[in-house]
Amino acid sequence: xxxxxxxxxxxxxxxxxxxxxxxxxxxxxxxxxxxxxxxxxxxxxxxxxxxxxxxxxxxxxxxxxxxxxxxxxxxxxxxxxxxxxxxxxxxxxxxxxxxxxxxxxxxxxxxxxxxxxxxxxxxxxxxxxxxxxxxxxxxxxxxxxxxxxxxxxxxxxxxxxxxxxxxxxxxxxxxxxxxxxxxxxxxxxxxxxxxxxxxxxxxxxxxxxxxxxxxxxxxxxxxxxxxxxxxxxxxxxxxxxxxxxxxxxxxxxxxxxxxxxxxxxxxxxxxxxxxxxxxxxxxxxxxxxxxxxxxxxxxxxxxxxxxxxxxxxxxxxxx
Amino acid sequence: xxxxxxxxxxxxxxxxxxxxxxxxxxxxxxxxxxxxxxxxxxxxxxxxxxxxxxxxxxxxxxxxxxxxxxxxxxxxxxxxxxxxxxxxxxxxxxxxxxxxxxxxxxxxxxxxxxxxxxxxxxxxxxxxxxxxxxxxxxxxxxxxxxxxxxxxxxxxxxxxxxxxxxxxxxxxxxxxxxxxxxxxxxxxxxxxxxxxxx
Numbered sequence: 178x179x180x181x182x183x184x185x186x187x188x189x190x191x192x193x194x195x196x197x198x199x200x201x202x203x204x205x206x207x208x209x210x211x212x213x214x215x216x217x218x219x220x221x222x223x224x225x226x227x228x229x230x231x232x233x234x235x236x237x238x239x240x241x242x243x244x245x246x247x248x249x250x251x252x253x254x255x256x257x258x259x260x261x262x263x264x265x266x267x268x269x270x271x272x273x274x275x276x277x278x279x280x281x282x283x284x285x286x287x288x289x290x291x292x293x294x295x296x297x298x299x300x301x302x303x304x305x306x307x308x309x310x311x312x313x314x315x316x317x318x319x320x321x322x323x324x325x326x327x328x329x330x331x332x333x334x335x336x337x338x339x340x341x342x343x344x345x346x347x348x349x350x351x352x353x354x355x356x357x358x359x360x361x362x363x364x365x366x367x368x369x370x371x372x373x374x375x376x377x378x379x380x381x382x383x384x385x386x387x388x389x390x391x392x393x394x395x396x397x398x399x400x401x402x403x404x405x406x407x408x409x410x411x412x413x414x415x416x417x418x419x420x421x422x423x424x425x426x427x428x429x430x431x432x433x434x435x436x437x438x439x440x441x442x443x444x445x446x447x448x449x450x451x452x453x454x455x456x457x458x459x460x461x462x463x464x465x466x467x468x469x470x471x472x473x474x475x476x477x478x479x480x481x482x483x484x485x486x487x488x489x490x491x492x493x494x495x496x
Numbered sequence: 497x498x499x500x501x502x503x504x505x506x507x508x509x510x511x512x513x514x515x516x517x518x519x520x521x522x523x524x525x526x527x528x529x530x531x532x533x534x535x536x537x538x539x540x541x542x543x544x545x546x547x548x549x550x551x552x553x554x555x556x557x558x559x560x561x562x563x564x565x566x567x568x569x570x571x572x573x574x575x576x577x578x579x580x581x582x583x584x585x586x587x588x589x590x591x592x593x594x595x596x597x598x599x600x601x602x603x604x605x606x607x608x609x610x611x612x613x614x615x616x617x618x619x620x621x622x623x624x625x626x627x628x629x630x631x632x633x634x635x636x637x638x639x640x641x642x643x644x645x646x647x648x649x650x651x652x653x654x655x656x657x658x659x660x661x662x663x664x665x666x667x668x669x670x671x672x673x674x675x676x677x678x679x680x681x682x683x684x685x686x687x688x689x690x691x692x693x694x
Binding site for chain 1: 507508509512513516533534535536538539540541542543546637638
């Protein structure tokens with residue numbers, strides 16, 4: 178959006194210029210509203226699951242900043258002439274069920290006729306102005322925790338080619354439909370310095386955003402990064418979405434791949450995710466308690482995946 | 497039996513799916529897939545590799561051609577050609593830039609990838625591959641030709657100029673070949689039957 182001048186306001190706490198997960202506007206000293214919007218074309222065949230995934234994905238940005246989503250509006254593009262309206266009903270049902278799980282109310286929405294089906298939400302939530310978690314606040318010594326397994330982009334590519342097993346499809350679908358609410362609740366109880374959610378830029382792409390500007394480097398424990406079953410085999414077969422290669426190309430200069438690390442992991446770590454997990458930077462002495470609490474709350478895929486180090490600026494070292 | 501596919505204008509995973517269908521149905525010894533983007537090159541090469549095809553990649557006018565040759569046949573042919581024969585001569589290839597030729601740089605890089613991928617066609621006569629000046633970047637981290645060099649390295653000695661690596665601050669980032677000095681390079685040139693400079 179270069180060249181366009183945006184209006185400014187002293188109450189705008191997080192806006193376009195620092196490109197974070199959601200925008201935050203202060204209402205009073207102890208209350209701010211947090212807003213985000215996201216919508217996309219179907220990524221799974223089942224309309225009810227697609228509705229859940231799109232809603233979970235849209236609300237995720239609020240959780241990633243430490244906020245609590247409260248209200249939402251549907252955004253729908255629908256090919257009325259080609260598709261039966263019952264499909265849309267199932268999608269909305271999936272979205273509404275996910276909102277109910279999140280404690281979010283649907284306050285309205287808008288539908289347009291479109292040649293391709295699209296669904297998503299505009300979400301508004303609340304956040305305390307002093308508890309906003311931005312991306313660029315990694316602290317040396319912190320540990321990185323990731324809460325969902327990677328590989329949804331590769332599995333979705335395999336689905337398009339009819340090459341993913343039903344088990345892999347189901348695991349990926351459940352993971353994408355999973356809300357980041359519980360992870361955010363647990364995160365709120367610990368000293369977390371920075372957070373983002375993993376989406377289109379992939380794990381390393383979003384991590385790179387955190388690293389740039391935090392003036393530090395990170396070391397990734399490649400073997401500890403959670404990955405969906407079959408992802409590695411599918412990636413080795415060439416079922417890697419073009420987005421993963423673009424993500425990799427864009428950030429490759431920051432990456433140092435130790436000889437012991439299988440290079441296929443690099444593609445998986447750059448795989449664009451739909452409704453991915455939270456990636457957070459946690460004070461080291463709280464990390465194991467945080468991960469234990471996550472596991473106890475049902476987040477089985479929460480893992481410590483790396484650490485923040487001093488040293489040459491803005492490097493991501495995979496070991 | 498050579499089977500050809502035109503997978504231009506196809507987004508991933510389209511090209512892989514088409515290649516898979518052809519291999520499943522017709523089991524060709526040689527399959528040639530024409531694509532028009534980097535992701536497809538990477539994915540189709542991987543797929544053919546996973547199905548035991550030996551892969552070579554060539555930039556052509558219409559796009560990028562990926563040729564897969566069934567590995568067991570390839571082995572057979574090689575054995576026939578080389579059984580009992582000592583290589584007739586020793587060829588040294590000296591690479592002093594990270595792209596091939598002058599003019600368009602991105603074309604030059606594609607051509608270099610293609611050149612290095614095709615070098616194996618020299619067979620056992622290819623004796624040394626030497627990287628000098630800007631050429632050393634090809635052997636360092638981030639280079640697109642690294643997989644090709646790593647494959648070549650199994651049969652050919654690759655020498656990379658240490659002074660040049662140091663100049664570009666790439667000493668720690670070299671991922672293929674042996675770091676060498678000018679005396680080694682000059683000696684190798686003297687011993688070679690033919691030196692090709694590009």
